Amino acid sequence: MTTQLLIAGFGGQGVLFAGKFIAYKGLLEGRQLSWLPSYGPEMRGGTANCSVILSDDPVGSPIVANPDVLMAMNLPSLDKYENDVVSGGVIIVDSTLIERKVERDDVKVCYIPATKLAQQADMPKLANMIMVGKFIKETNAVSYEGITEALKKVIPARKAEMLDINLKAIEIGYNAE
């Protein structure tokens, strides 16, 4: 099985980090994978996208043009990529930042107020990981079990105190309605 995931938002939302976590989770599950960032020349702000491919076979092109799953973290991203998602695919929408509904009726759509949930839980920068939790729940592309080990791979030792709060964020997303 192959899952092509596109995470799209603006710089600073943790788009690349979320992708890196999912990639590492796939690695620990013995999957083949690729992770490819795409961003402008800006250090901060601007658009930031991340293509992650998880597969049982060697990954060919690392570029995701037609995602199985789109994680839209802001309105421009949904506007830009909504029509690229494969029929029968999944679109996960941060409904705090994106007020409109998805127009397509041939995809599964999950609305989650990730940014609001992050603020309520006093972790305003972790809407990305709440989205990741939702992604795991809705797609089973990676398993919920073993997320701690994967987080340890992407959170450097000097920031070990961030581990628990990231775990919590994924849990919130995973258990959200």
Add this chain to the structure above:
Amino acid sequence: MSEKVLMKGNEAIAEAAIRAGCRHYFGYPITPQTELAAYMAKRMPKIGGVFLQAESEVAAINMVYGVAGTGLRVMTSSSSPGVSLKQEGISYIAGADLPALIVNVQRGGPGLGGIQPSQSDYFQATKGGGHGDYHLIVLAPSSVQEMADMTVLAFDLADKYRMPAMLLADGTMGQMMEPVVLPEPSTSTVEKPWAITGTKMQREHNCINSLYLQSGDLERTNFERFEKYKVIEENEALYEEFMMDDAEYCVVAFGIAARVSKNAVVAAREKGLKVGMIRPITLWPFPKKPLAAAADKVKGFVSVELSMGQMIEDVKLATECKKPVVLCNRAGGMIPSPEEVLASIEKMAGGNN
């Protein structure tokens, strides 16, 4: 076997270079190879190595020239505009017959171009690049694993043949992360009796030089160097064949273009088209033999490139234009999609059947 880790291509090159025994890195920052220099800046001081950000690319390549003369493993890295600036020094290194590694993580051009991936420095890399008659050994990785493995191979080949080698990657290969098993530390022990290491008053002076004012002497060095090149062309060409056994059409692509093309080949097979791919791994020496052999079997070739069509000339030469060769390309930082490659294949197949 070591553990699989996730690394960016740029970081994998840096770590592999260190494991290959490289302790001298000279560079000047440029996107999209920045992570390579950053990795070296962090690691080299901790392992007794040298990381030096020079005042310019020209200075960096001449520092490489200097260290190469001492026989130590040395490298620089840059991206297209920066590699252009380094050409004078690369020509000197080639003229002085010194091993060194130059990494080009290509971006779109010409001029300052953009920061997105490209393969438009193919001519520059494979045909010399600077002035004078010379070649570099040019390796074109197409996965992060190959970024690491070919870094080691490039150092080994450079030492073996006493000439500079280039790793020709692109922005995608540099920026993407994939699982990689890092190479074991190198145990390569090539004797370098020519190196400038101090005579200790016990041997004759060695001389590293690319200046020969007597035309006859200069001609002799050129002929000798090209004798060496013949040996390399005979022995060191590397390539990968994919689904070529019964192929009627052959895609030729390297680096990121080969990754995209693989998807297209698989899609073409699903449609019943007998398509395969030859992926040059060394761009110089170019794998002429498998292409010449394919020219007797297939009906045509599709050269897939992130340029206006550069490798296609070598494909035509290797196949002696026995079969049509068409170009499927994007330029300026754009990457052809698998669908575009498939369309090129179908167009060629349609025109021939």
